[in-house]
Amino acid sequence: MSPWYHKQFQSWGRLNAAPSRAISTSDPQRLKDALSEENGKILAYGLGRSYGDSCLNSEGDVIETTGMNKLISFDPDAGLLTAEAGISLDEVLRVIVPRGCFLPTTPGTKFITLGGAVANDVHGKNHHVAGAFGNNVIQFSLLRSDGSLMVCSRENNKEWFHATIGGLGLTGLIIDVTLQLKKISSSHLDVKSIPFRNIDEFFEISQNHDGEFEHSVSWIDCLSKGASLGRGIYMGGNHATNGELSVHTDPKASIPFNAPSLLLSPFNIRLFNAFYYNLQKAKRPKGKVHYDPFFYPLDTLNNWNKLYGKQGFFQYQSVIPHEHALETTRAMLSEISHSKQGSFLAVLKRFGDIPSDGMLSFSRPGITLALDFPNNGMPVKELFNRLDKIVKEASGCLYPAKDSRMTDFASFYPQILEFEKFIDPKFSSDFWQRCHHQK
Amino acid sequence: MNKVLIFGGTSAIAEEYAQLILSNGGQVFLVGRNTNTLTRTAKDLEIRSGSSPDTVHTLAINFTNYDEIKNCFNQADKTLQGISKVLVAHGCLPEQEELQNDFSAAINSHHVNYLSAVAVCESAAQYFLEKAISGQISVISSVAGDRGRKSNYFYGASKGALSLYLQGLRGRLHSSEITVLTVKPGFVDTPMTSHLEKGLLWAKPASIAAGILRAEETKRNIVYLPFYWFSIMLCIKLIPECIFKKLSI
Numbered sequence A: 001m002s003p004w005y006h007k008q009f010q011s012w013g014r015l016n017a018a019p020s021r022a023i024s025t026s027d028p029q030r031l032k033d034a035l036s037e038e039n040g041k042i043l044a045y046g047l048g049r050s051y052g053d054s055c056l057n058s059e060g061d062v063i064e065t066t067g068m069n070k071l072i073s074f075d076p077d078a079g080l081l082t083a084e085a086g087i088s089l090d091e092v093l094r095v096i097v098p099r100g101c102f103l104p105t106t107p108g109t110k111f112i113t114l115g116g117a118v119a120n121d122v123h124g125k126n127h128h129v130a131g132a133f134g135n136n137v138i139q140f141s142l143l144r145s146d147g148s149l150m151v152c153s154r155e156n157n158k159e160w161f162h163a164t165i166g167g168l169g170l171t172g173l174i175i176d177v178t179l180q181l182k183k184i185s186s187s188h189l190d191v192k193s194i195p196f197r198n199i200d201e202f203f204e205i206s207q208n209h210d211g212e213f214e215h216s217v218s219w220i221d222c223l224s225k226g227a228s229l230g231r232g233i234y235m236g237g238n239h240a241t242n243g244e245l246s247v248h249t250d251p252k253a254s255i256p257f258n259a260p261s262l263l264l265s266p267f268n269i270r271l272f273n274a275f276y277y278n279l280q281k282a283k284r285p286k287g288k289v290h291y292d293p294f295f296y297p298l299d300t301l302n303n304w305n306k307l308y309g310k311q312g313f314f315q316y317q318s319v320i321p322h323e324h325a326l327e328t329t330r331a332m333l334s335e336i337s338h339s340k341q342g343s344f345l346a347v348l349k350r351f352g353d354i355p356s357d358g359m360l361s362f363s364r365p366g367i368t369l370a371l372d373f374p375n376n377g378m379p380v381k382e383l384f385n386r387l388d389k390i391v392k393e394a395s396g397c398l399y400p401a402k403d404s405r406m407t408d409f410a411s412f413y414p415q416i417l418e419f420e421k422f423i424d425p426k427f428s429s430d431f432w433q434r435c436h437h438q439k
Numbered sequence B: 001m002n003k004v005l006i007f008g009g010t011s012a013i014a015e016e017y018a019q020l021i022l023s024n025g026g027q028v029f030l031v032g033r034n035t036n037t038l039t040r041t042a043k044d045l046e047i048r049s050g051s052s053p054d055t056v057h058t059l060a061i062n063f064t065n066y067d068e069i070k071n072c073f074n075q076a077d078k079t080l081q082g083i084s085k086v087l088v089a090h091g092c093l094p095e096q097e098e099l100q101n102d103f104s105a106a107i108n109s110h111h112v113n114y115l116s117a118v119a120v121c122e123s124a125a126q127y128f129l130e131k132a133i134s135g136q137i138s139v140i141s142s143v144a145g146d147r148g149r150k151s152n153y154f155y156g157a158s159k160g161a162l163s164l165y166l167q168g169l170r171g172r173l174h175s176s177e178i179t180v181l182t183v184k185p186g187f188v189d190t191p192m193t194s195h196l197e198k199g200l201l202w203a204k205p206a207s208i209a210a211g212i213l214r215a216e217e218t219k220r221n222i223v224y225l226p227f228y229w230f231s232i233m234l235c236i237k238l239i240p241e242c243i244f245k246k247l248s249i
């Protein structure tokens, strides 16, 4: 029986790849065989939560990793966890929270895999305290297409360690990951929200309050203009020091099918954003909030990306170094507000100074802004081009995990020349096919 | 205390089931075909359920060797000091077209999905009868066994035969203390179905496992999981054959 099958893969922004030949196995021998028999290009696909084309491989094969989801060891006292790379953060939390541990850092959804977290070196609301995901990885093993299995850490195979963190899945297949967890005494967080009237106030507040909170993030209203340009809500949270250790529950609802394009009007997006905004607002009162609504407000609605219909949507995420952050963010917000494009809500966050461990990591000191836009063709792409210019002038950078259209990868990531040495000759992705020429 | 012998102990549904058993203080004996997969699964179960290593046992066998199947009962009986339940969870879902083109592969799929399951059930009945103890025999069949479909009839035929066999076995054992449960899941998101597009009707293995446990506790004979598959299959069975044969399902 052939272990291969054909399947069409999609990214979170609903970009489709041509159907690929795919394999899903957790048997180490089968994985080795699959890589050694490969005569084109191959790529790992985790939970497809990347918005753009970094998780797609139209011209090649795909290894679906979610079957590689076994826990290998867990020491709650030392806060050390080793698991196979296809396990989701959702599953990890179910095991570690009742025993007083939490993820060292987490993105805005728990439906991603450990492998995906390493490959994009994802960041969370506590970057200013914990750095990015890779900063908390102790080691991982990497399977290369030549059949070699390397254990990589800050001591062993360290170049491979740094190349694979944020390495966009191109350095080989991550088999398992050992993570340093954080100890907690409660599954809840003490949360405080502080509204700000404009972007200047955001800078003041985040400067003054980030020291107080382990986790912080701000939601801003992109439709606001003039004196209230960039108004929003700053949310800070700390793990509560006592309380119960209760695990999250399954998503409450699902979007069963694509929103028809008729409904893809600003109305639908407004509805979705209203849902999102109200979730945020519901938490506004200061008090104790469970980690699930605090970190993962969108996870209550399965497949919410289908609300954007078949055409899907884009996320635009940039980081601007501190010295230009205020005026640049202001310029970007006013560009967006002028363009009247869809992103009603956006996320702003101050990254801390902990250097990332990955050669190509996105997170770096500065202010990051993330915005969702429905795919309406040219208008949004033109807006992005204008935003690119602003970002570039400020020596900023874009996030590959969210990207499907950047044209200047090498100018944002000049390290790619060095990185290329570590790419597995049998690995590639649509992102890489699109960007590696851009030198 | 539940002491469960599980065939196909590495299956996603079985693993969720084992986790429930272990979290309630029970013990499991997992039978599979691959030592490495069994060891990984056992370690994973220990960690997830927070149970001690001596509560999860494993044994690798060849499922087409019926002596090896029978021997599992002796081994598990010794290790667990008595078996209270048996779960049959192994199975394979080969491509229909592949089986149409390769008859020996088709026969082999019947060995895995039907004959080896029968061998387990016969051994289980004998085990409980000889010991004269009460026992639970639960077998994962499938809604696919309720009606033959052109897209999936080799698999469907094995599962259909299995469901029929279990009806007979249930009759034979009804005056004993042995309960026979036929489990008929619909679509479940597991490695077996990783190649299929998922949609609205797909269930998670954890909910199927919880459903099996509930059905065992209430001494059900046949359970559709999730429950709505009973109605779906009722409609499908009611379609006249002259129409059904033309449908592309």
Ligand SMILES: Cc1cc2nc3c(=O)[nH]c(=O)nc-3n(C[C@H](O)[C@H](O)[C@H](O)COP(=O)(O)OP(=O)(O)OC[C@H]3O[C@@H](n4cnc5c(N)ncnc54)[C@H](O)[C@@H]3O)c2cc1C
Binding pocket: A012, A043, A044, A045, A046, A047, A048, A049, A050, A051, A054, A055, A065, A085, A086, A106, A107, A108, A109, A111, A112, A113, A114, A115, A116, A117, A119, A120, A121, A122, A123, A124, A168, A169, A170, A172, A173, A174, A175, A298, A401, A402, A429
């Ligand atoms: C609602 C939402 C909120 C988000 N919030 C944040 C956020 O706050 N911060 C942030 O940083 N990101 C965020 N993201 C993005 C997301 O965290 C990343 O895109 C993440 O990498 C997705 O992981 P995945 O398992 O889905 O991997 P995929 O998207 O399937 O793959 C991502 C990359 O990882 C590689 N990969 C996956 N598994 C392996 C493996 N075993 N070995 C080698 N390579 C592998 C793939 O080849 C690909 O290059 C968010 C996404 C969503 C949908």
Ligand SMILES: NC(=O)c1ccc[n+]([C@@H]2O[C@H](COP(=O)([O-])OP(=O)(O)OC[C@H]3O[C@@H](n4cnc5c(N)ncnc54)[C@H](OP(=O)(O)O)[C@@H]3O)[C@@H](O)[C@H]2O)c1
Binding pocket: B008, B009, B010, B011, B012, B013, B014, B032, B033, B034, B037, B063, B088, B089, B090, B091, B092, B112, B140, B141, B142, B143, B184, B185, B186, B187, B188, B189, B190, B191, B192, B193, B205
């Ligand atoms: N998933 C569904 O949609 C669905 C629907 C209805 C019924 N079912 C039934 O549910 C049961 C459990 O399956 P699952 O969905 O949990 O899938 P799964 O995780 O893929 O498990 C399949 C199990 O069968 C074993 N197996 C496969 N081929 C075998 C062979 N030739 N000899 C011996 N063992 C073999 C596997 O062993 P390895 O781990 O070693 O591969 C594994 O333990 C099966 O009987 C299946 O038919 C599933």
